[in-house]
Structures are given as C-alpha cells and as structure tokens.
Amino acid sequence: MVVNASEKVVELSSADPNKLVSDGNRVLKASEKLVSMLVKPTDTSDYVSFTLDTVDVEIFMVGPNVTLDKIPRLDATNSSMDIDLIGIAKNNHQTRSAAVAFMSYNTMENLLKPDFFNTPNGTVKTMMSTVISATLPKTTNTKLTKPVNFTHRHIREFDPSGSLFCVYWNISEWIVDGCSVLETNSSFTVCSCVxxxxxALIMQTSSRPPERDSLMDLLNWVCVPVGLVFFSLSLLTFALCQWSPRVNNVARINICVSLLLAHLLFLLTQQFLSLIRRQQVLCAVISGVLHFLFLSGFVWMFIEAVLLFICVKNLSQISSINREVLSSGFLCVIGYMVALVVVAMSAVVDPKGHGSEQTMVFKTLSQFVVLGCSWILGFFTNGNKTLEIIFLILNSQQGTFIFLIYCVLNNEVRHFSILLYE
Known part of the structure; x- marks a missing residue:
C-alpha cells in the first residue's frame, strides 16, 4: 500500500524543483524503512525478493556461520550489484552478520530528474538507467571493505558522442563524488562506488551537434589528397632513383610512409565517421593507430633534423659515426619503437645547396614544413580561422615539400632523369 501510494506521489508531483526533491526524498526514505523491516536474523544466509509495478527489491542477509566463498550479486530489472557483504559481516565483531537491500525504482527519474545533475550550460542530460538504491539495514558497522560495483543496462539509446557519469543522490542533487565509470559499451555501463x-547513470550530450565548417571541409578534401599524391610521388622517386652511397634517405622515406598512412586513415575516418562512432572498439583502435603514425612521423622528422645537422656541419667524426652506427635498421628501431612505446603508455640527409640564392632560400624555408615545425601553429590557433587554414594547408602539404626539395630540386634525381631520357 505504501509503495502504491509512492507511485501516486510520482504521478501528482508538480514541475516545481523543490517539490520534486522533497517528494523524491520522502519516497526514498519510506521505501528504505519498509524494506529494512524485512531483514531478519540468520545463522548462515537468507534471501528475500519481490517485484511490484514501481520497484524491484532484493534483500540478502548473512550470519556468523555463512559458507559463501564469493561476493554475492543481487539482480533487479535493468541493474545488478556486486557487494562484499561477507567482509562487512566480519567487521561486525559482535554479531558477525550483515544485510544489504537493493532496490530498483521504475519511475523515480520523474522525481529525481537528471536535470538535478550540475553540468555546463548548453548540454542535455539524459537518464540512462533506472534509479537504484543500496543500503545496509540493521547492520552495525556499515563501512565497506571493497568498492561496490553496479551494472546499469541502458534504458535509452546510447549516443557515442555523449559523456557518461555514475552519480549518486545527495539530498538535493546528483553528484559524482566517490563514483566512477569502470566499464561501458553501447548496452551497459559498470559503475564503481566507495x-x-x-x-543512477546520466549521459551528458551537447544541446546541438557542432556546426561543420564548409570552408575547412573543402580545404581538407582538397589539400589532404594533394599531399597524399606528393607523398606517393616522393616514395616512388626514392625507390626508382639511383642515389649516392653518401645519401641517407631512410628518414625521408619513413616520414612519407608514416604521414601518408596517417593522412589517408584520417581522411577515411572523416568519411565514415558516423559509422565508426557506433563501434567503440574500432574507435579506440583507429585512435591508437593514428597516434602511432603521427608520433612516428614526428620522431622521423627529428631524426631527419639530426642527420641534416651532421651534414651541414660536415663533422668528419660524426659523419663516420653516421655511416657506422646510424644504419637503416638502427634508425628504423628508433623511428618506430619510440612512437610505439609512447602509444603503449597512454591504453599504451644529405641535402646540398646547389643553384641560385633564391632556390636556397626556398629550400631553407621549406625545411620548416618538412621537419614538422609548422605543427607548432596548432598551439596558437585557438579558434583563429586564419591560423587554422594555414595550419591545415602547411601540414597537409608536407609530402609536396618533400617531393619538391628532395626530388624535383635534387641534382641526383635530375641527373638520373636525364640518363633515363637519353
């Protein structure tokens, strides 16, 4: 009768937030008091459960002679709970007993609305689970020995772009203190609380999808494919041209390989983003691969800078080390293993200045892009459209600059081309 009366409270509640909070607290308090009356002493273990239209209740009791050897799981509609009740009972030294009551409310979200969860303006809050309560009635020492895990089955469609929060009711609002998301997928979420x-489980999403920038989209679909073409042409030139033994193209080749694959994967991801978002595992794999490819590209840019320094300084001793130690295999280990180690922890050159002074100035400025210095612009864009456009154009054209500097303007390539023509 009291539970049915509680349902009437839910139906008759007004839109006044203060009234909703007051009614919600009354229903919770009344339900918990009633359920505690069902707890009775036991030497081993005992179990009580019932289901009504508005609430599912499960009560589990253990006594001093309990023989359970694992943490019990209590199940209700759309939710379950794992609690170390035996450990709690052992902490009650006098009685060596404990009881837990687990309740799942089917309509409580109409009172304790997700709007009572404090989030930034312009966001939408959605209740993704039934509201549940867990108490330790008639238990003297209620200190938990281990965090309690709650498994919430999603009662609404999961939005991959949203953020999930495990929350608990603190008299007048939903807060996250002491609770965290342990595991999640499109169907359920496991919360851990101390x-x-x-x-409850609340999802926060943007009030409206971010507007796409048509100009940036156009530049992305024009500049990135152009960069991919020149990355490919550079690799083809490096593969076909006959190079002097003094020339070390290992870094240049791997810059092209890493960034070509990274830009290609990024372009494909943008094309099929709506499909990829639905697969969290695939999203994680793609993110990890992109992280690895771009990071290895940066490592290879650093290696290229070191080799350029050795070449420009023309240090005989270092040049000897370069030939004997900085072999292709050794450079590949550095170029990819550094990136691999960094990714695992987060889950987890021989240009010579020939030609006119203007051509030298162009090659010097172009090295700024080839060595990845233009990526520094990313720290300063901060919504500045002009800098965003410059950032996109320069970094999508690293392949173009590599092709111009090391292929088109390289004397050995020109000489090889002339021999082929003759």
Missing part, C-alpha cells in the same frame, strides 16, 4: 546511496 559508498552506498541512491545511484
């Missing part, structure tokens, strides 16, 4: 209370 205390007992009334819990």
């Amino acid at each position: 205390h007992l209370s009334t819990f």
Whole structure:
C-alpha cells in the first residue's frame, strides 16, 4: 500500500524543483524503512525478493556461520550489484552478520530528474538507467571493505558522442563524488562506488551537434589528397632513383610512409565517421593507430633534423659515426619503437645547396614544413580561422615539400632523369 501510494506521489508531483526533491526524498526514505523491516536474523544466509509495478527489491542477509566463498550479486530489472557483504559481516565483531537491500525504482527519474545533475550550460542530460538504491539495514558497522560495483543496462539509446557519469543522490542533487565509470559499451555501463546511496547513470550530450565548417571541409578534401599524391610521388622517386652511397634517405622515406598512412586513415575516418562512432572498439583502435603514425612521423622528422645537422656541419667524426652506427635498421628501431612505446603508455640527409640564392632560400624555408615545425601553429590557433587554414594547408602539404626539395630540386634525381631520357 505504501509503495502504491509512492507511485501516486510520482504521478501528482508538480514541475516545481523543490517539490520534486522533497517528494523524491520522502519516497526514498519510506521505501528504505519498509524494506529494512524485512531483514531478519540468520545463522548462515537468507534471501528475500519481490517485484511490484514501481520497484524491484532484493534483500540478502548473512550470519556468523555463512559458507559463501564469493561476493554475492543481487539482480533487479535493468541493474545488478556486486557487494562484499561477507567482509562487512566480519567487521561486525559482535554479531558477525550483515544485510544489504537493493532496490530498483521504475519511475523515480520523474522525481529525481537528471536535470538535478550540475553540468555546463548548453548540454542535455539524459537518464540512462533506472534509479537504484543500496543500503545496509540493521547492520552495525556499515563501512565497506571493497568498492561496490553496479551494472546499469541502458534504458535509452546510447549516443557515442555523449559523456557518461555514475552519480549518486545527495539530498538535493546528483553528484559524482566517490563514483566512477569502470566499464561501458553501447548496452551497459559498470559503475564503481566507495559508498552506498541512491545511484543512477546520466549521459551528458551537447544541446546541438557542432556546426561543420564548409570552408575547412573543402580545404581538407582538397589539400589532404594533394599531399597524399606528393607523398606517393616522393616514395616512388626514392625507390626508382639511383642515389649516392653518401645519401641517407631512410628518414625521408619513413616520414612519407608514416604521414601518408596517417593522412589517408584520417581522411577515411572523416568519411565514415558516423559509422565508426557506433563501434567503440574500432574507435579506440583507429585512435591508437593514428597516434602511432603521427608520433612516428614526428620522431622521423627529428631524426631527419639530426642527420641534416651532421651534414651541414660536415663533422668528419660524426659523419663516420653516421655511416657506422646510424644504419637503416638502427634508425628504423628508433623511428618506430619510440612512437610505439609512447602509444603503449597512454591504453599504451644529405641535402646540398646547389643553384641560385633564391632556390636556397626556398629550400631553407621549406625545411620548416618538412621537419614538422609548422605543427607548432596548432598551439596558437585557438579558434583563429586564419591560423587554422594555414595550419591545415602547411601540414597537409608536407609530402609536396618533400617531393619538391628532395626530388624535383635534387641534382641526383635530375641527373638520373636525364640518363633515363637519353
């Protein structure tokens, strides 16, 4: 009768937030008091459960002679709870007993609305689970020995772009203190909490999807494919041209390989983003691969800078080390293993200045892009459209600059081309 009366409270509640909070707290308090009356002493273990239209209740009791050897799981509609009740009972030295009550409310979100969760303006809050309560009735020492895990089955469609929060009810609002997301997928979420209370799962999403920038989209679909073409042409030139033994193209080749694959994967990801977002595992794999490819590209840019320094300084001793130690295999280990180690922890040159002074100035400025210095612009864009456009154009054209400097303007390539023509 009391539970049915609680349902009437839900139906008759007004839109006044203060009234909703007051009614919600009354329903929770009344339900918890009633359920605690069902707890009775036991030497081993005992179990009580019932289901009504508005609430599912499960009560589990253990006594001093309990023989359970694992943490019990309590199940209700769309939710479950794992709690170390035996450990709690052992902490009650006098009685060596404990009881837990687990309740799942079917309509409580109409009172304890997700809007009572404090988030930034312009966001939408959605209740993704039924509201549940967990208490330790008639238990003297209620200190938890281990965090309690709650498994919430999503009662609404999961939005991959949203953020999930495990929250508990703190008299007048939903807060996250002491609770965290342990595991999640499109169907359910596991929350871990260090205390007992009334819990729920709330998803925060943007009030509207971010507007796409048509100009940036156009530049992206024009500049990135152009860069991919010149990365490919550079690799083809490096493969076909006959180079002097003094020339070390290992870094240049791997810059092209890493960035070509990274830009290509990024372009494909943008094309099929709506499909990829639905697969969290695929999203994680693609993010990891992109992280690895771009990071290895940066490492190879650093290696190229070191080799350029050795070449420009013309240091005989270092040049000897370069030939004997900086072999292709050794450079590949550095170029890819550094990136691989960094990714695992987060889950986890021989240009010579020939030609006119103007051509030398162009090659010097172009090295700024080839060595990845233009990526520094990313720290200063901060919504500045002009800098965003410059950033996109320069970094998508690293392949173009590599092709111009090391292929088109390289005397050995020109000489090889003339021999082929003759």
